[in-house]
Amino acid sequence: MLSDSFLDAVDAILLERNQSRIEYIIEENEKENIFSQDFYRQRTYDQLSIPKLRLVDLVGKIKVDGTEPSFEETVSNKEASIMEHFEQRIFKKLIFPVSWEKDGISKPNLEAKKNAFNICRKLFESYGLLPDKILASKEEGIFISYDFIDDNCNRSLIIETYNDCETAAIVCNNSRKEIVLSEDICDLSFNNVIRLFKEANC
Amino acid sequence: MLLDSLKKLIVKNRFLARAIRHKHCPADFYLTDNFYRGFRKEELDPGTDKLCANSIRFPDFSCNWNRFSKPADVRFRENGLPSDGCYSFTVENARYKEMATTCHAPIFKNYAHVEVRQLLPNEDVLIEPPKGRKLKKEREGWSNSKKMEYRQNIIYHLIIEIEPTA
Numbered sequence: 001m002l003s004d005s006f007l008d009a010v011d012a013i014l015l016e017r018n019q020s021r022i023e024y025i026i027e028e029n030e031k032e033n034i035f036s037q038d039f040y041r042q043r044t045y046d047q048l049s050i051p052k053l054r055l056v057d058l059v060g061k062i063k064v065d066g067t068e069p070s071f072e073e074t075v076s077n078k079e080a081s082i083m084e085h086f087e088q089r090i091f092k093k094l095i096f097p098v099s100w101e102k103d104g105i106s107k108p109n110l111e112a113k114k115n116a117f118n119i120c121r122k123l124f125e126s127y128g129l130l131p132d133k134i135l136a137s138k139e140e141g142i143f144i145s146y147d148f149i150d151d152n153c154n155r156s157l158i159i160e161t162y163n164d165c166e167t168a169a170i171v172c173n174n175s176r177k178e179i180v181l182s183e184d185i186c187d188l189s190f191n192n193v194i195r196l197f198k199e200a201n202c
Numbered sequence: 203m204l205l206d207s208l209k210k211l212i213v214k215n216r217f218l219a220r221a222i223r224h225k226h227c228p229a230d231f232y233l234t235d236n237f238y239r240g241f242r243k244e245e246l247d248p249g250t251d252k253l254c255a256n257s258i259r260f261p262d263f264s265c266n267w268n269r270f271s272k273p274a275d276v277r278f279r280e281n282g283l284p285s286d287g288c289y290s291f292t293v294e295n296a297r298y299k300e301m302a303t304t305c306h307a308p309i310f311k312n313y314a315h316v317e318v319r320q321l322l323p324n325e326d327v328l329i330e331p332p333k334g335r336k337l338k339k340e341r342e343g344w345s346n347s348k349k350m351e352y353r354q355n356i357i358y359h360l361i362i363e364i365e366p367t368a
Contacts, residue, residue: 095248097245098244099244099245132249133254135254136256137256138259139256139350139353158255158354162346166346167346168345168346168347168349168350172358177358177359178358179351179355182350182351183347184346184347
């Protein structure tokens with residue numbers, strides 16, 4: 001964990017450069033070309049939903065000793081932080097509405113959570129995708145949503161993994177309000193849905 | 203003949219239908235009829251304050267028919283709260299790709315109560331599937347992805363009638 005004084009120092013430097021933390025991170029990432037360019041360009045600080053400290057942590061790991069870590073170290077640090085972020089959101093910070101509990105709906109079990117984590121990891125590692133929403137589902141599982149927005153099109157990939165270990169996915173064209181593909185997923189095989197999600201003709 | 207005419211009269215007259223607690227069949231719904239369903243603020247996506255498909259359970263989809271109720275009536279359902287919100291969708295949305303149909307199922311304190319019930323692949327939307335029937339497996343023409351598609355379609359077409367306040 002970084003100290004408050006260090007965080008203050010980081011803020012002071014960024015203030016001096018008239019630059020926000022997120023701009024700084026975009027710049028760093030573009031320099032290193034670690035993530036797909038679409039990713040940071042599309043998402044604002046808040047949309048990322050990553051806790052502020054975690055983002056600063058990413059910056060901190062680059063600058064903490066005043067020494068430049070190797071490219072591999074930087075990538076590894078960032079990936080570890082992203083995995084930690086998934087873990088936090090799925091295992092620790094998942095909100096389950098009280099009213100659903102009263103209605104007799106089961107909370108996501110450990111299997112569903114593990115599946116959800118594996119899905120997030122797989123889609124991040126294989127396709128560079130970060131989820132926009134991770135929520136509990138009334139269908140007794142976990143709901144994960146990825147959004148893609150550009151000038152012409154707005155589409156989503158929604159994945160649900162259930163307490164009975166099954167997984168389903170749909171690709172939606174939000175502009176046209178239509179579902180392009182719905183598919184049950186076996187063995188974390190997302191090739192079809194990702195292809196349509198990335199290439200859907202709007 | 204006389205019986206048919208009497209039935210048509212009952213179906214068309216909402217006061218008479220309610221008075222004798224007539225149970226309507228799926229053919230009595232107009233495609234433009236609306237259904238009201240209650241929801242809580244805690245069910246909204248905290249990031250966008252909008253409803254997502256994760257807040258819809260299907261089947262087991264109970265709602266109120268607009269022919270016999272108003273949006274705020276959802277607050278008087280079992281476990282309802284004065285702070286609850288209400289959204290609506292049409293019969294046409296409920297019959298998306300003929301995956302399900304609407305069945306009037308009046309209960310003691312709620313004549314407007316309607317259930318959205320799943321259909322088998324070859325079933326017509328005008329027949330009434332048995333209550334409590336849950337079709338899950340692929341061989342019955344249903345899979346989790348089909349159910350999710352149905353729920354997402356409801357999300358696309360629903361209209362928020364009342365915002366939840368707490």
